[in-house]
Amino acid sequence: xxxxxxxxxxxxxxxxxxxxxxxxxxxxxxxxxxxxxxxxxxxxxxxxxxxxxxxxxxxxxxxxxxxxxxxxxxxxxxxxxxxxxxxxxxxxxxxxxxxxxxxxxxxxxxxxxxxxxxxxxxxxxxxxxxxxxxxxxxxxxxxxxxxxxxxxxxxxxxxxxxxxxxxxxxxxxxxxxxxxxxxxxxxxxxxxxxxxxxxxxxxxxxxxxxxxxxxxxxxxxxxxxxxxxxxxxxxxxxxxxxxxxxxxxxxxxxxxxxxxxxxxxxxxxxxxxxxxxxxxxxxxxxxxxxxxxxxxxxxxxxxxxxxxxxxxxxxxxxxxxxxxxxxxxxxxxxxxxxxxxxxxxxxxxxxxxxxxxxxxxxxxxxxxxxxxxxxxxxxxxxxxxxxxxxxxxxxxxxxxxxxxxxxxxxxxxxxxxxxxxxxxxxxxxxxxxxxxxxxxxxxxxxxxxxxxxxxxxxxxxxxxxxxxxxxxxxxxxxxxxxxxxxxxxxxxxxxxxxxxxxxxxxxxxxxxxxxxxxxxxxxxxxxxxxxxxxxxxxxxxxxxxxxxxxxx
Numbered sequence: 001x002x003x004x005x006x007x008x009x010x011x012x013x014x015x016x017x018x019x020x021x022x023x024x025x026x027x028x029x030x031x032x033x034x035x036x037x038x039x040x041x042x043x044x045x046x047x048x049x050x051x052x053x054x055x056x057x058x059x060x061x062x063x064x065x066x067x068x069x070x071x072x073x074x075x076x077x078x079x080x081x082x083x084x085x086x087x088x089x090x091x092x093x094x095x096x097x098x099x100x101x102x103x104x105x106x107x108x109x110x111x112x113x114x115x116x117x118x119x120x121x122x123x124x125x126x127x128x129x130x131x132x133x134x135x136x137x138x139x140x141x142x143x144x145x146x147x148x149x150x151x152x153x154x155x156x157x158x159x160x161x162x163x164x165x166x167x168x169x170x171x172x173x174x175x176x177x178x179x180x181x182x183x184x185x186x187x188x189x190x191x192x193x194x195x196x197x198x199x200x201x202x203x204x205x206x207x208x209x210x211x212x213x214x215x216x217x218x219x220x221x222x223x224x225x226x227x228x229x230x231x232x233x234x235x236x237x238x239x240x241x242x243x244x245x246x247x248x249x250x251x252x253x254x255x256x257x258x259x260x261x262x263x264x265x266x267x268x269x270x271x272x273x274x275x276x277x278x279x280x281x282x283x284x285x286x287x288x289x290x291x292x293x294x295x296x297x298x299x300x301x302x303x304x305x306x307x308x309x310x311x312x313x314x315x316x317x318x319x320x321x322x323x324x325x326x327x328x329x330x331x332x333x334x335x336x337x338x339x340x341x342x343x344x345x346x347x348x349x350x351x352x353x354x355x356x357x358x359x360x361x362x363x364x365x366x367x368x369x370x371x372x373x374x375x376x377x378x379x380x381x382x383x384x385x386x387x388x389x390x391x392x393x394x395x396x397x398x399x400x401x402x403x404x405x406x407x408x409x410x411x412x413x414x415x416x417x418x419x420x421x422x423x424x425x426x427x428x429x430x431x432x433x434x435x436x437x438x439x440x441x442x443x444x445x446x447x448x449x450x451x452x453x454x455x456x457x458x459x460x461x462x463x464x465x466x467x468x469x470x471x472x473x474x475x476x477x478x479x480x481x482x483x484x485x486x487x488x489x490x491x492x493x494x495x496x497x498x499x500x501x502x503x504x505x506x507x508x509x510x511x512x513x514x515x516x517x518x519x520x521x522x523x524x525x526x527x528x529x530x531x532x533x534x535x536x537x538x539x540x541x542x543x544x545x546x547x548x549x550x551x552x
Contacts (some may be wrong), residue, residue: 003187006179007160008079008151010222015039018197018224024068025200025228027239033068035224038075043147045076048139052107052127056081056153059103059162063087063096063110063118065231066203069131071217073109074207078160079151085162085174086208089114090519095172097121099164102174103375109136156180160218162375163210163328174375175328185331185369186219188352192337193298193322197224199246200295202239204230209526210328211249211302237261240292248293249300251527252307255321259313260437260462262291276316284318293319298338300324302346303526305407305426307434311343322347325407329371329384329391334405345404355405356390362411363397364390396424413531415446421503425531428452431499432506435492437462438485441516441523443534444506445542453545454509455538456489457516480511508545512538 004010014023019036026032033041054060060077062084064070074084085103087096100108100123108118108125112132119128129135141147160179164172203216220227225247230239236254250258266273266287275283288294299321301311306323314321324335325346334355336347349355353367366389373381385391396408409424416422425444432454433439440459446452457476464474466485472478479485489511497505516522522534535542 004183004222005156006151006154006158007075007182007218007221008154010183011042011075011079012039012151014197014221014224021197021224022226023224024071025226025243026068027228027230027235027242030068038072041072042076042079044141045072045136045139046079046147046150047141047145048136049076049082049107050080050145050150051140051142054080054082054107056158057083058107059083059085059105061085061087061100061103061105061108062207063089063091063108063114064131064207065089065111066205066207066212066229067131067231068229069109069136070207070229071227073129073131073136074217075221079147079154081150081154081158083159083162083176085164086206086213087114088206088208088519088525090517090525091117093117093120097123098171099174100125102172103162154179156183157372159372161213163213164208165328173377173380176372176375177331177369178372181369181372182214182218182331183222184352184367185214186222188350188367188369189214189219189332190223191351192335193247193300195219195223195225195247199223199225199297200228200243201225201245201247202228202230202236202243204233204236204239205249205251206525210326210331211300214331215247215249237291241290242292244292244295246295246297247299248296249302251303252301252305252310253527255301255306255310255314256437257461258291258293259310262287262313262317265290279316284316288318293317296320298322300335302326302332302335303528305344305430307430308343309434315343325395325405327393329393330365330367331369333365333367333369336404342404345400345406348403348405355399357397357399358392360411361396361398361408363393363395363405365393366390415444415452416448417446417452417503418448418450419503423452423504428496428500428504428506429454429529432456432493432496435495436488438466438488439492441527441529443522443529443531445535445545449546451503451507452505453542454493454506455512455534455541456493456509457512457514458485458489460515460517463515476515477513480513486511508548510541510545512541 015035022032023035023038024033060082077084107127109129112130115130156179159176163175205212216227228243302324320338322335322338322341323346326332333353334346334349356364370391394411396411398406409426415425428444440457442456444454467474519525
């Protein structure tokens with residue numbers, strides 16, 4: 001086919017060429033959807049949304065877990081020329097109200113579990129459609145609705161979707177992506193990481209995040225990929241074993257949990273474990289097959305650096321994993337295919353993306369798939385994209401002779417200690433947390449200070465298993481007081497410190513008696529540390545760490 005100009009055009013082509021193939025697979029008793037059935041549902045829902053007044057240029061929001069109805073409703077709204085966006089499931093009524101008001105959203109599609117929060121949020125919403133209550137099923141087109149004319153009227157430079165930033169430095173900004181830009185991104189990405197109609201993937205990351213929205217929704221409809229939505233991250237191991245996906249993307253924490261699960265399985269079979277450590281092909285193949293990772297053609301790790309021991313484990317297992325880089329403002333822009341991937345780097349720029357470094361090492365990027373801008377915020381847009389079209393990423397990087405890029409840290413997050421030494425808190429945190437799966441999110445402090453200290457939390461899942469073995473309640477307030485757990489964390493800190501220069505080492509730490517959950521005060525939904533709010537919330541604990549060192 002000729003290159004489509006919009007995603008409705010791409011979707012309609014896929015429906016026409018493979019109507020009987022499965023488009024959306026389910027893991028429960030619900031029927032799988034073929035592309036024909038997907039297309040028929042989109043036609044009906046689009047007509048129903050149009051009857052509610054949705055038309056080109058309006059916004060439609062979804063607050064859903066990963067499920068079939070997300071794809072149906074989003075694609076239907078896109079066929080009307082509407083701009084869609086997703087709300088993180090962890091969002092509070094106040095946060096939801098801000099997004100709905102900022103986007104001017106009149107129609108929200110949600111699950112019953114979120115309806116109360118959305119109603120409490122207020123805003124301009126006129127229609128709240130609850131999928132559990134059958135609201136989507138009851139949508140019907142008005143007489144005379146012309147579906148064909150509707151989707152053909154969508155233009156390449158119409159805004160396809162909004163991606164709201166996580167708001168670590170202020171109110172969330174609405175990143176606008178057009179059909180033209182997102183299709184350019186699809187072409188660029190698949191030139192290095194191919195996707196085709198024989199591929200299968202699992203959708204489990206939040207749809208409010210660029211990775212899932214592009215890979216599992218837009219790219220999937222463009223290339224005819226079979227997608228299996230998984231609503232609960234705890235179902236992921238079972239889903240992998242059932243689906244055996246050919247492509248897969250994960251954040252480092254997910255890869256760590258996959259590694260931990262496989263290691264526990266190996267510990268239960270010493271013979272298997274010995275063969276695994278020896279790299280016996282037969283054993284490695286069996287472990288890959290049992291875990292559902294045996295058919296992967298490529299896999300991605302992104303959002304943060306993957307710990308070296310996790311990467312080495314995946315390499316030994318034979319998983320074709322590449323670290324990649326992206327941001328809401330430009331999608332997935334940097335990454336090398338597995339054969340060219342190198343540990344510790346995010347790879348090289350994808351075709352079409354230009355890169356440049358400023359004098360202080362900040363990465364600038366320019367290309368056809370950058371955002372149109374921040375919604376209703378030309379001033380912030382101008383701060384981020386300069387007059388020459390360069391997007392200032394805020395990432396400090398180094399570039400090797402072969403073009404592979406290594407991220408040092410965020411420009412605004414570098415620690416400059418009392419002696420003027422510049423340090424990367426992320427590198428320090430990675431070194432410490434890689435010492436034990438017991439360590440959850442953490443934050444290193446040391447700006448304008450004589451030495452570094454850390455606030456450390458426990459990983460909820462690992463801590464629960466650890467506590468069960470020690471006959472402790474799975475309450476973080478109980479767990480952090482146990483000397484055995486404190487010793488395990490101290491060992492990890494010591495191991496991490498051994499990898500760091502003396503000035504980077506963590507001299508004191510405190511175990512926080514709470515879990516930092518995604519979407520909470522301390523951690524964004526995409527697992528980024530909210531450094532300023534944490535510093536304010538835990539100011540007393542941080543001050544005590546420096547007092548303790550001085551007294552000691």
